[in-house]
Amino acid sequence: xxxxxxxxxxxxxxxxxxxxxxxxxxxxxxxxxxxxxxxxxxxxxxxxxxxxxxxxxxxxxxxxxxxxxxxxxxxxxxxxxxxxxxxxxxxxxxxxxxxxxxxxxxxxxxxxxxxxxxxxxxxxxxxxxxxxxxxxxxxxxxxxxxxxxxxxxxxxxxxxxxxxxxxxxxxxxxxxxxxxxxxxxxxxxxxxxxxxxxxxxxxxxxxxxxxxxxxxxxxxxxxxxxxxxxxxxxxxxxxxxxxxxxxxxxxxxxxxxxxxxxxxxxxxxxxxxxxxxxxxxxxxxxxxxxxxxxxxxxxxxxxxxxxxxxxxxxxxxxxxxxxxxxxxxxxxxxxxxxxxxxxxxxxxxxxxxxxxxxxxxxxxxxxxxxxxxxxxxxxxxxxxxxxxxxxxxxxxxxxxxxxxxxxxxxxxxxxxxxxxxxxxxxxxxxxxxxxxxxxxxxxxxxxxxxxxxxxxxxxxxxxxxxxxxxxxxxxxxxxxxxxxxxxxxxxxxxxxxxxxxxxx
Amino acid sequence: xxxxxxxxxxxxxxxxxxxxxxxxxxxxxxxxxxxxxxxxxxxxxxxxxxxxxxxxxxxxxxxxxxxxxxxxxxxxxxxxxxxxxxxxxxxxxxxxxxxxxxxxxxxxxxxxxxxxxxxxxxxxxxxxxxxxxxxxxxxxxxxxxxxxxxxxxxxxxxxxxxx
Numbered sequence: 001x002x003x004x005x006x007x008x009x010x011x012x013x014x015x016x017x018x019x020x021x022x023x024x025x026x027x028x029x030x031x032x033x034x035x036x037x038x039x040x041x042x043x044x045x046x047x048x049x050x051x052x053x054x055x056x057x058x059x060x061x062x063x064x065x066x067x068x069x070x071x072x073x074x075x076x077x078x079x080x081x082x083x084x085x086x087x088x089x090x091x092x093x094x095x096x097x098x099x100x101x102x103x104x105x106x107x108x109x110x111x112x113x114x115x116x117x118x119x120x121x122x123x124x125x126x127x128x129x130x131x132x133x134x135x136x137x138x139x140x141x142x143x144x145x146x147x148x149x150x151x152x153x154x155x156x157x158x159x160x161x162x163x164x165x166x167x168x169x170x171x172x173x174x175x176x177x178x179x180x181x182x183x184x185x186x187x188x189x190x191x192x193x194x195x196x197x198x199x200x201x202x203x204x205x206x207x208x209x210x211x212x213x214x215x216x217x218x219x220x221x222x223x224x225x226x227x228x229x230x231x232x233x234x235x236x237x238x239x240x241x242x243x244x245x246x247x248x249x250x251x252x253x254x255x256x257x258x259x260x261x262x263x264x265x266x267x268x269x270x271x272x273x274x275x276x277x278x279x280x281x282x283x284x285x286x287x288x289x290x291x292x293x294x295x296x297x298x299x300x301x302x303x304x305x306x307x308x309x310x311x312x313x314x315x316x317x318x319x320x321x322x323x324x325x326x327x328x329x330x331x332x333x334x335x336x337x338x339x340x341x342x343x344x345x346x347x348x349x350x351x352x353x354x355x356x357x358x359x360x361x362x363x364x365x366x367x368x369x370x371x372x373x374x375x376x377x378x379x380x381x382x383x384x385x386x387x388x389x390x391x392x393x394x395x396x397x398x399x400x401x402x403x404x405x406x407x408x409x410x411x412x413x414x415x416x417x418x419x420x421x422x423x424x425x426x427x428x429x430x431x432x433x434x435x436x437x438x439x440x441x442x443x444x445x446x447x448x449x450x451x452x453x454x455x456x457x458x459x460x461x462x463x464x465x466x467x468x469x470x471x472x473x474x475x476x477x478x479x480x481x482x483x484x485x486x487x488x489x490x491x492x493x494x495x496x497x498x499x500x501x502x503x504x
Numbered sequence: 505x506x507x508x509x510x511x512x513x514x515x516x517x518x519x520x521x522x523x524x525x526x527x528x529x530x531x532x533x534x535x536x537x538x539x540x541x542x543x544x545x546x547x548x549x550x551x552x553x554x555x556x557x558x559x560x561x562x563x564x565x566x567x568x569x570x571x572x573x574x575x576x577x578x579x580x581x582x583x584x585x586x587x588x589x590x591x592x593x594x595x596x597x598x599x600x601x602x603x604x605x606x607x608x609x610x611x612x613x614x615x616x617x618x619x620x621x622x623x624x625x626x627x628x629x630x631x632x633x634x635x636x637x638x639x640x641x642x643x644x645x646x647x648x649x650x651x652x653x654x655x656x657x658x659x660x661x662x663x664x665x666x667x
Contacts, residue, residue, distance in 0.1 A: 174557045224592065403615060403652060407660075412661075494575070
């Protein structure tokens with residue numbers, strides 16, 4: 001009952017004209033970046049952060065969530081029609097979605113993706129609404145040792161789950177942590193790693209790093225990837241997009257399973273929407289009585305991953321809002337934005353900023369409705385966007401990134417930082433170092449250092465504090481297991497390889 | 505799965521060695537900061553362990569690269585993304601040079617003019633028509649002027665001609 005009352009208050013926040021406009025703008029922009037390959041929600045939110053700083057925190061966050069959501073919906077269009085994932089979370093849809101399009105069933109593929117996303121998104125928000133407040137209450141009891149070990153666990157998860165080589169992920173995360181200690185130490189006021197630059201005394205600003213690593217680096221990578229091909233032409237009028245009864249019957253369980261998998265995988269730091277869509281596709285194939293149909297245009301193969309990626313986007317909000325721990329690049333950028341607004345997500349957010357939290361939750365319902373309408377009625381309009389020449393689009397993104405970063409502090413120094421990290425981001429991608437751990441570590445680094453120091457202050461310097469408090473000890477054990485896993489797996493792989501060699 | 509090209513392995517090792525050197529630098533600087541203040545960690549505590557961790561990660565990357573070269577298969581899990589087409593170094597260098605030049609120019613010719621030059625040059629480098637490039641170079645800065653200067657009241661650097 002209490003939840004419903006709070007949700008009602010949330011809706012009262014959303015219907016305020018500025019917030020409603022932010023939701024509409026967010027889903028439109030999100031849908032656009034979803035359609036455009038190469039440019040994802042993380043870079044978009046990073047580039048738009050400076051512009052949104054003139055709004056209030058609620059409107060900005062509503063817009064960010066609209067972008068995140070919209071990208072999940074929009075990514076489908078390019079996957080189905082061009083076999084190019086518009087967004088990494090739509091990779092799995094390229095398999096059966098494109099196969100359906102080649103058999104003339106692009107309409108139903110896009111339709112079931114839109115409705116599946118709507119159902120998954122809405123069920124996900126309901127789960128978030130029921131789960132988050134209780135989780136926040138549990139987290140209220142967390143002291144510095146619990147937070148420090150939880151942050152360590154989250155960072156290890158991110159390292160483990162992003163990219164193929166955990167050592168490279170770890171290097172990226174440690175670089176991020178190093179960036180977070182640059183500047184004046186908050187406790188002793190001693191400058192660290194400032195290279196004599198006055199601009200670095202206040203630390204490395206988050207926005208230029210994010211804009212560089214995601215925005216500018218993606219522009220460079222897009223140049224290299226080249227343009228999308230011609231794609232499949234398809235009938236995308238309303239009648240063609242609506243799935244038939246047979247389509248619904250074939251995909252109902254796929255949508256529900258996708259939602260469940262997506263929501264829970266989305267909550268794990270580092271796993272995120274892309275992993276969720278992959279797991280749910282694999283699950284559907286395993287559950288199917290005709291697994292051989294997958295890959296040839298099975299509608300379940302579209303419904304499952306598309307539902308999962310939307311549910312995961314909602315699931316990712318759970319740790320962000322309740323613990324202040326982002327699980328993905330996109331939520332890390334959101335957290336960076338919230339911190340600039342002076343809001344620290346975490347258990348206290350639900351108590352101290354209830355209208356903000358519930359306004360955001362209510363906005364998720366609204367965004368879902370807006371997006372299902374857009375994706376049933378307006379697909380042709382977004383397909384037309386793909387004809388926009390890259391020679392106009394990519395320079396425009398670069399220009400917006402430059403002026404946006406400048407406007408943050410009215411300083412060219414930040415623009416140089418963005419360029420520096422743009423170059424670094426490009427190199428990282430080429431050398432297969434995942435950028436997400438770096439950004440997450442940069443956002444979480446200060447809190448991590450602070451909580452470790454506070455913990456040792458409480459224990460008078462004894463490390464035992466991390467092992468004697470039950471929750472902290474549990475987080476620590478999980479971390480150790482996570483770090484040990486890849487080492488053990490590698491050992492086993494080497495042993496198997498040797499055995500194979502001996503046998504041949 | 506493709507075998508790692510010799511160039512890739514070389515770059516991988518170079519990057520790892522660079523990281524290792526950087527880790528040594530971090531530890532060296534951290535040791536000049538206070539590690540413990542009494543029984544509480546000082547400002548040097550976190551950087552020291554970050555440097556140590558980075559060094560270990562760099563060594564692990566190096567070790568992995570040797571293992572990879574010996575076994576003939578890349579370390580870790582299978583790739584999920586299609587590999588990028590080969591770099592067009594000239595285009596990328598040109599884009600980098602234009603962008604750096606524009607940032608140098610921001611405080612000399614003004615933000616909007618600098619951005620117009622970026623849009624014009626990048627549009628042409630990426631193979632756009634003169635018409636499209638000129639239209640973007642005029643239209644987008646105008647839009648930026650409305651958005652940033654008029655609406656968001658950002659004091660954009662101006663050139664000698666007043667904008």
